[in-house]
Amino acid sequence: MILNHDNFEYIKIPFKFSKKYSILLFTSGIIYGFVYNCAIFVLSIVLDRLGSSRFSLSNLIRPLSIYLICMGLMFLINILQTNYQNNFKYHAFIESNKSLYTKKYRMNYILNEDSIILDKFNMLKNFDENIVNYVKSLVFFVTLFFQLLFLFFLISVYSIPTASLICLFTIIILFQVSKGGNATYEAHKKVQPLEREKNVIKEILVDFSYVEERNLFKYGDYLCTRYNNKANESRKYKNKSLSIWFFKAQFGGITFIIFTIIISFILGLALLRGEISLGLFVSLFSTFIQLSDIMSWDLSDNVDHFIESSSKNRDYIEFLNLDESEYKDSISPSITKEIDSIEFKNVSFRYLNSENTILTNINFILECGKKYAIVGENGCGKTTIFKLLLGLYQNYEGKILFFDKNSNSLNINIFRNDLCVVFQDFSNYFISIKDFLQLGTSHTLLEEEIYEIFDKFNIDLKISFLSNGLDTPLGNILEEGTNISGGQWQKLCLARAVLSKKNLLILDEPTSAIDPISELKIMETFKALCSNKTIIYITHRLATIKDCDNIFVIDAGNVVENGNHKNLMCVNGLYRKMFDTQKSWYKNELGGDLLEAEN
Template sequence: MKEKILTDKKYGLRDYLYIPFSIYPFGCLLKLLTKLVSALLPALQVLTMAAFIDRVTLVVQGKAGGTEVYVPLLLLACILAFTYLNGQLIAFLNLKTELRLAGTYETALLDKRGKLEYWHIENDDSWNVVDRTCKETTEKLLRGFDSLLDMGELLIRVLSLLIILTLQVWWIGLAILAVSIPLFRVSLKAGKENYEAYRNAEKKTREAEYLHKVLTERESAEERTLFGYSDWLNKKWLEKYETARKITMSVMLRNYIKMKGSSLITVAISLIIILVLLYPLSQGKLTAGMFIALVSAALELIQLMSWQLARLTEQMAKNKAYMDDLTEFVGLSEDDGALKEKNASPDVVEEVEFRDVSFRYPGTDSYILKHFSLRIEKGRHYAFVGINGAGKTTIVKLLTGLYRGYEGDIFINGRNSREYDSRQLMDMFSVVYQDFARYQISFADNIRLGNRAEMDEARFSQVLSFNEIGEIAQALPNGTDTCLGKIKKNGVDLSGGQWQKIAIGRALYQRASIRIMDEPTAALDPVSESNVYRIFGEASRDVTTIFITHRLGAARLADTIVVLDGGNAAETGSHEELMAKQGIYAEMFEAQRSWYQ
């Protein structure tokens, strides 16, 4: 089903029908039928009301028996009953349809999002498209589906009422159509402008949402209290919020004035129609019942043409713009191996070789790596050092397949890494990132997330013996079953250092040939940082490890230190060898020597 729904094509308004019908045909067909009946009811009600009033008049005048009223009265009762029950049925069908869409359409979007090439996540333009498309997905699709049904219902209502009015006064239908067509065009333009305003305001809205998160969530509560910045930040939030609001409101107000100006013309036409109908009424060519019914129809058309048509047309324009976003989103490039199942027994990496690799991030002109070459051998410990922005983390992204658009070649076991899919590459490496995640689930699940493809109790027990992780578990009230964080009532929050050790334990639990620590200790003091790297190295005694840092206390633990400068490996060697060279490394180390004494 997901493949049928999300295909690389041009999406349009018709897909608001196609996608829901593909997911829940019975419910959608039932909604369509109820809308069709609802569309015909106003015209039927006009005719029934006219018949009822006329027959009541005859009964009052003594020209007919009381039984003459029963049929139109029964029809009116049926119309009212259907109107009431239809509302309940539509609410039930909406709920069922929303649940079906959430389970299928939203899942398809999440799958597509999970398949995106990594660079889309770091690209602002791509991420804006992703954010617009994947926000309130079910609501937007259901709203578009309902808008199409409502538009169809509206057109049938208008047409049926126009037929009744035209049969009485032939030019009425032409007059209303003459007003409706320009009104339709104004509504369509208004919808496009409103959605474009929403897109322009979105960046400010996201900034405001972030500031609101800082102002309200508990993670920053201590600093908010300590530094007392809430009032200042609240002003910043209000500034962003007001900017976004004003962009949207200015367009909405302008379009509102246009729409209501057009609607006044419709009202004037309807009033003229009512006055015109007074003449055939006075001449006896119209019965009182038919006159009242036609007046009711004219007022109904005022409502439909001046408000509902404008609202629906504007909504249709917004819906079309969302489908344009969906087209762009589905067309974003994918990583074929992203959603493949993790391999419980990944390939063992014997050797990695960077051969004349150059790389710059998409949309930028500056090379982060330039003619970079390096060989990484199995079982050895490496340290990549250099100033911020030297390319240390970029090397990890290239190694793990997050970026493929580099120049030159990377060979793994003699095979070009481009020949591996991303799942195969990721299974070979285990990374502790600088911004490691803090999962508010149980202690045990925090560790086992490192390899959900394999529930190895022996390996789990081994991880608990590393890096004082076992001591953390023993201190928890329910041991490894304790929920971490503050989401649950009995959850236990940890210190930054303890969360860090759990992140390391997660990396150790994964069966990977190369383990990487990408500056996860940046918040620690230099001595504590060196201690963490030492423990990680001991736990990975027979595994290739890479330490990435701009602080050099841990570098002395490595067999080989790679100094990155100017996008290349400026110096390579052991601590002693590099100190003897009196080059970049020696200068950096001397500048930091006091940190470790």
């Protein structure tokens, strides 16, 4: 179906983007339809007077002048519509990107990990072009409607059956060209996962950051083959879509040519019987010839644009209606709450569109001022617990309680100001060193305290050699910037956590880019600086967590062991096995054991 209830909702979208230019476009389309019809009628009068036995120039001047005015108006309307479309596209670009990207950062975190949502977002990236095509197709339909409506009434004056035949053929053509519209759009949707994979492969093949591994591992030929396979598969769907469109266009054109021949025959008989004038016959015949081209290529093209755009409008509305995280640009320190306890009660979790359970009946209590660790092998569910602690995932079973209240019923932003997080996959913000450290910190940092922390963490950025000091940009995007290693980035993140002076610190593999021996020394410094804080470590390296008050060992989404280091070593279970495996990582240059493990 071309028209349904949803389409009337979709028509509101362009008016939200630009009410002014939407009205101008639709109004100009209606006026064009009327002027076009007027030109047809006036042309028939001109032709009749030219062929009249009582022909005189004075009788011809007025209708000919009106006809020329109509043609001039049609030309002017086309120019104005181009201008309106360009202005509308500008507003659509601004408003659509604003709404889409605002929604992208406001929507629930877990939706960012859903491939279906990501494909939908990728399809909507050029939504401004989509809505322009949608408006153009609507204006086309409005103009065509008034053109056909005038023909229907004009011919119905002389022959109602002929006018009815026009309606019948128009309905047949519209039905046929719209029949494959959804199939065309579905073919476009199937291309999206292929295009996304193509783009990832292309980035690996051409991006400079992969150049060393490309040359070392020689995987270029394999990825080129895979890229070509995806490109061919994508091309297959696109060719199928093009074939459907071409068939519909040809069908519409052939059908309307047959229709024109039939109508011309009927009108010819009417002309011979004297029911219509020669001028009207020629005018109508030329109009049907023009419409045959419109009803084939133009109609098929616009119906495709309309159906595809309507489907994208639906995706756009669905995307804007996705669940959002409770978001505030800033939280006043006066309403910040200090976290005194966190409790997991029978918490289970699975990702969207997945049957696999990641966590199963997790239970533990974290109390203020103590040190905790959540450990386990890679992929056991540690990071999922970490994200649940931050309130990034809301679709869990069970309860997560902050001061005895379910986190789902609280504004988690109120007490996020009381915690600081060091992510494993941290973001490299290419801003000044001082601004990087200031992120998430409510008080203004002094240079003296920054240098003091740098000294304790042995962070050597050679600031004394930098002309801008702490105002030097990180990274090499700017000419005066300084490039640093992954380990230095992680040290900066740890320094930022200390400087934030937050009461709850959550560390997710905070030193994964630092060698184990250096990690041990850095984390000893970190603990000394944060001795009065609540710290939660998420890690698979065990050397830094020996002095934690409680260690939760995760395996396959379950808490399999629980206790302090000494007790867990006595259990002789998974924790002991992991610890003994890692002991060799911490041998110093003299062969001594830096861990001095307790057995």
